[in-house]
Amino acid sequence: xxxxxxxxxxxxxxxxxDLARALAHPARVAILQYLANSQSCINGTLVQELSLxxxxxxxxxxxxxxxGLIRGTIDGASVNxxxxxxxxxxxxxxxxxxxxxxxxxxxxxxxxD
Amino acid sequence: xxxxxxxxxxxxxxxxxDLARALAHPARVAILQYLANSQSCINGTLVQELSLxxxxxxxxxxxxxxxGLIRGTIDGASVNxxxxxxxxxxxxxxxxxxxxxxxxxxxxxxxxD
DNA sequence: ATAATTGATCGTAATATTACGATATAATTG
DNA sequence: CAATTATATCGTAATATTACGATCAATTAT
Numbered sequence: 001x002x003x004x005x006x007x008x009x010x011x012x013x014x015x016x017x018d019l020a021r022a023l024a025h026p027a028r029v030a031i032l033q034y035l036a037n038s039q040s041c042i043n044g045t046l047v048q049e050l051s052l053x054x055x056x057x058x059x060x061x062x063x064x065x066x067x068g069l070i071r072g073t074i075d076g077a078s079v080n081x082x083x084x085x086x087x088x089x090x091x092x093x094x095x096x097x098x099x100x101x102x103x104x105x106x107x108x109x110x111x112x113d
Numbered sequence: 114x115x116x117x118x119x120x121x122x123x124x125x126x127x128x129x130x131d132l133a134r135a136l137a138h139p140a141r142v143a144i145l146q147y148l149a150n151s152q153s154c155i156n157g158t159l160v161q162e163l164s165l166x167x168x169x170x171x172x173x174x175x176x177x178x179x180x181g182l183i184r185g186t187i188d189g190a191s192v193n194x195x196x197x198x199x200x201x202x203x204x205x206x207x208x209x210x211x212x213x214x215x216x217x218x219x220x221x222x223x224x225x226d
Numbered sequence: 227a228t229a230a231t232t233g234a235t236c237g238t239a240a241t242a243t244t245a246c247g248a249t250a251t252a253a254t255t256g
Numbered sequence: 257c258a259a260t261t262a263t264a265t266c267g268t269a270a271t272a273t274t275a276c277g278a279t280c281a282a283t284t285a286t
Contacts (some may be wrong), residue, residue, distance in 0.1 A: 002240060002273060002275045009142070013146075020135075020137040026122035026127045030123075036215045052118065054246095055264080055266095058265080061264095062264085074253090076254070076262090077253040077260095077263080078253090078263075079264095102149045102201060167233075168275080172274080172275080173274090175234080190232050190283040191283090
């Protein structure tokens with residue numbers, strides 16, 4: 001974030017920004033969609049699906065994991081990644097609240113219309 | 114984006130990622146909230162509101178403008194910034210579609226529960 | 227016309243992200 | 257046990273973002 005200024009903003013603003021950052025890369029969007037559609041959600045499968053290096057995908061997975069959006073459970077030599085559904089609903093709420101807050105505004109209220 | 118790989122992803126994935134990137138900084142979240150709540154939405158007011166340099170805020174405003182999320186109309190020496198409501202609804206739809214796509218999945222479908 | 231105000235743009239430093247190959251770790255197979 | 261497979265982590269280069277001061281362009285006020 002350049003020289004970091006997170007302290008200037010509310011926890012809620014920082015939280016939304018963090019969640020948005022999770023979706024702010026097409027590879028992570030693709031990963032989430034793939035996990036949503038697939039029963040066999042393992043890292044290896046993703047490497048074939050997206051054409052990115054294994055280490056790159058692992059890195060993206062870690063980021064999603066840190067934000068709690070996905071969970072990984074060890075299954076022998078491989079890892080089963082899947083969406084964390086409860087957390088996901090929470091995130092959806094967060095975005096929805098933001099969007100509602102914004103679109104509450106009636107067109108007539110705006111200064112430049 | 115490091116070495117850019119946008120060509121690997123669908124237009125839809127890239128579009129969502131771009132929109133998410135717009136929200137991926139607390140200053141921009143704050144700007145959008147402020148514009149939503151305020152009738153007097155001018156750049157100068159924002160500089161007092163957020164404590165960031167004028168040039169920094171201008172930069173954030175340009176980013177939001179490029180994505181069509183806000184519009185600026187010149188009003189004498191100053192500029193009136195406001196949300197682009199129609200575009201905003203479009204964006205909301207975009208996110209909503211994504212969230213619905215994700216949460217269509219029933220818990221039982223997942224491999225690691 | 228000059229000065230003051232407003233906002234955009236430029237240049238640049240600090241920092242963060244993205245991507246990859248190489249290597250490490252852990253489980254599985256032969 | 258050695259080889260293989262699956263994933264994580266490290267190191268690092270390329271690129272992008274964030275932030276600021278300085279400056280420019282336009283408008284308004286004196």
